Amino acid sequence: MIDSSVALDQVRRSLTIAKKDLRIYYAKGPVVIFGILMPTFLFLAFSIGRQMPVNLLIPGLLGMAVFFTATAVSPVVVPWETQARTLERLASCPVAVWTILLGDMLASVIFGAAISLVAILIGLFSGANIQYPFILAIGVILAALCFSSMALIFSFPATSSPATIMMLSSLIKFPLVFVSGVFMPVGELPAWAKVIASLSPLTYFTEVTRYCIGGTSHYPLSVSLLLLLMFTILFWGAAVILHKRTLPKRL
Amino acid sequence: MENKSTITVEGLTKYYGNFLAVDHVIFNVNHGELFGFLGPNGAGKTTTVRILTGVINAEEGSALVMGYPAGSLQAKQLSGVVPELANAYIDLSTWDNLMLMAELYRVRASEAKRRAEALLQEVGLHEKRNHLVKTFSLGMRKRLILCLALVSEPHVLFLDEPTSGLDVQSTRLIRGTLRKLRNEGKTIFLTTHNMDEANELCDRVAIINHGKLVAIDTPERLRIGAGRFHVVEIGFESPVAAETLSQLPSVDKVEEAGNKVKIYTENPCGLVASLVDFSRAHSLPMVALNILTPSLEDAFVRLTEEVGHDR
Numbered sequence: 001m002i003d004s005s006v007a008l009d010q011v012r013r014s015l016t017i018a019k020k021d022l023r024i025y026y027a028k029g030p031v032v033i034f035g036i037l038m039p040t041f042l043f044l045a046f047s048i049g050r051q052m053p054v055n056l057l058i059p060g061l062l063g064m065a066v067f068f069t070a071t072a073v074s075p076v077v078v079p080w081e082t083q084a085r086t087l088e089r090l091a092s093c094p095v096a097v098w099t100i101l102l103g104d105m106l107a108s109v110i111f112g113a114a115i116s117l118v119a120i121l122i123g124l125f126s127g128a129n130i131q132y133p134f135i136l137a138i139g140v141i142l143a144a145l146c147f148s149s150m151a152l153i154f155s156f157p158a159t160s161s162p163a164t165i166m167m168l169s170s171l172i173k174f175p176l177v178f179v180s181g182v183f184m185p186v187g188e189l190p191a192w193a194k195v196i197a198s199l200s201p202l203t204y205f206t207e208v209t210r211y212c213i214g215g216t217s218h219y220p221l222s223v224s225l226l227l228l229l230m231f232t233i234l235f236w237g238a239a240v241i242l243h244k245r246t247l248p249k250r251l
Numbered sequence: 252m253e254n255k256s257t258i259t260v261e262g263l264t265k266y267y268g269n270f271l272a273v274d275h276v277i278f279n280v281n282h283g284e285l286f287g288f289l290g291p292n293g294a295g296k297t298t299t300v301r302i303l304t305g306v307i308n309a310e311e312g313s314a315l316v317m318g319y320p321a322g323s324l325q326a327k328q329l330s331g332v333v334p335e336l337a338n339a340y341i342d343l344s345t346w347d348n349l350m351l352m353a354e355l356y357r358v359r360a361s362e363a364k365r366r367a368e369a370l371l372q373e374v375g376l377h378e379k380r381n382h383l384v385k386t387f388s389l390g391m392r393k394r395l396i397l398c399l400a401l402v403s404e405p406h407v408l409f410l411d412e413p414t415s416g417l418d419v420q421s422t423r424l425i426r427g428t429l430r431k432l433r434n435e436g437k438t439i440f441l442t443t444h445n446m447d448e449a450n451e452l453c454d455r456v457a458i459i460n461h462g463k464l465v466a467i468d469t470p471e472r473l474r475i476g477a478g479r480f481h482v483v484e485i486g487f488e489s490p491v492a493a494e495t496l497s498q499l500p501s502v503d504k505v506e507e508a509g510n511k512v513k514i515y516t517e518n519p520c521g522l523v524a525s526l527v528d529f530s531r532a533h534s535l536p537m538v539a540l541n542i543l544t545p546s547l548e549d550a551f552v553r554l555t556e557e558v559g560h561d562r
Contacts, residue, residue: 013354094328
């Protein structure tokens with residue numbers, strides 16, 4: 001067991017790693033533009049020409065914004081650092097593997113949460129009615145934690161090629177968007193699609209956003225929040241175990 | 252010098268698949284010692300350093316740094332590391348790299364700034380403190396990486412080939428810094444290919460080959476240990492084939508060296524007498540005759556060749 005003071009100290013060091021990630025990997029024009037444009041264009045491609053009420057459209061946009069931004073950069077930070085030969089320097093510092101991953105995850109959460117504000121502002125200007133802003137804020141943070149820890153799993157293979165990891169993560173991310181009730185509420189999906197949707201963490205976030213913006217959802221709010229939390233714990237645990245195994249092979 | 256171990260290594264063993272990279276290595280590094288770790292390419296030097304700095308794990312054996320298991324957070328906190336191929340963050344400035352490293356070691360901000368200023372002055376990078384590292388030459392980067400390792404004021408410093416591929420100025424600067432650190436009482440673990448560097452800087456050296464430790468002693472004693480083999484350097488007025496000279500008594504090995512020949516022998520006096528006889532018999536005047544004492548490089552070559560032949 002890790003001593004709580006040691007754990008707290010490591011969390012502080014992970015904040016330093018998060019700060020470094022934000023400066024080096026996120027605070028770049030193309031990354032920010034990609035984070036905003038990608039979900040917006042996907043959303044427009046689906047919604048233009050369809051007469052959907054704004055309270056049905058905005059939860060989907062918000063779901064995609066948080067999902068794509070929280071998973072955009074974090075999978076490639078470790079292979080990037082392997083390639084740039086900065087990972088060995090970092091690994092020899094007094095930080096545990098989970099500290100490095102927590103730093104990467106926190107940077108991703110901050111970026112995802114910040115970009116989600118753009119989607120929320122689009123929603124507000126479009127006339128969406130956010131009925132439960134506090135619950136929505138909790139949902140956004142929980143979802144960003146969940147998606148970024150999922151993204152960390154994508155980066156566990158011991159490669160120094162960010163392109164390989166990008167391809168792997170895209171292979172998983174894009175299909176997930178189409179089965180998670182982003183473009184159509186879960187309640188309107190056929191039974192078989194509902195089963196598939198229930199396996200995706202994105203489903204539960206779009207459910208939370210639909211509840212907070214439209215006031216209705218297929219799953220009860222508490223179930224969606226609990227399942228998001230459980231997915232987060234599962235992904236985080238898996239990411240730490242897998243990276244512990246592969247980190248020495250990268251160096 | 253206090254005879255207390257700062258680094259204790261017992262039976263350290265590491266495999267990469269079926270390849271035995273480090274084979275039951277045992278050694279101690281004393282407090283305040285500058286310890287050289289020498290070996291040819293692929294001998295296991297970098298693997299050993301990486302185990303000691305916690306970057307990779309050993310399969311067998313144990314290693315302690317300042318009494319803590321190598322790789323533990325406590326051991327890392329007390330260590331500074333200059334990895335062989337590592338880089339600083341090229342998208343950050345010199346100063347930001349130093350502050351990042353200080354924060355990772357939880358050095359107070361005011362103290363970190365004081366140390367960073369002093370270190371940058373010392374290695375001649377102060378004027379470049381606000382420049383992005385991507386604009387730096389290899390020598391400047393290596394100097395910065397040394398500063399990154401020192402900003403936490405570590406008790407133990409691990410350096411893996413710190414001067415490899417550097418220009419003369421950067422090499423001298425780094426060696427000067429290491430000498431100063433040693434005089435301040437820091438324990439330094441240095442891997443190098445460079446025999447002159449090891450001879451000039453190290454209190455003791457260990458020689459590793461094919462993962463096995465083949466010798467560990469002071470550079471002076473290793474040279475004396477290799478002293479049973481002397482080198483006689485000779486030049487004749489006209490060239491003489493190395494093969495001809497290898498037939499003379501007391502000759503162990505002959506190497507051509509430009510217009511001279513290097514002859515390895517256990518009996519330099521006997522060999523010189525044979526060479527004089529050879530010169531007279533063939534009416535070939537000698538133009539040069541030197542008896543060379545063995546260098547650390549000779550000891551290194553001898554020791555690594557012996558193990559190579561044993562395998």
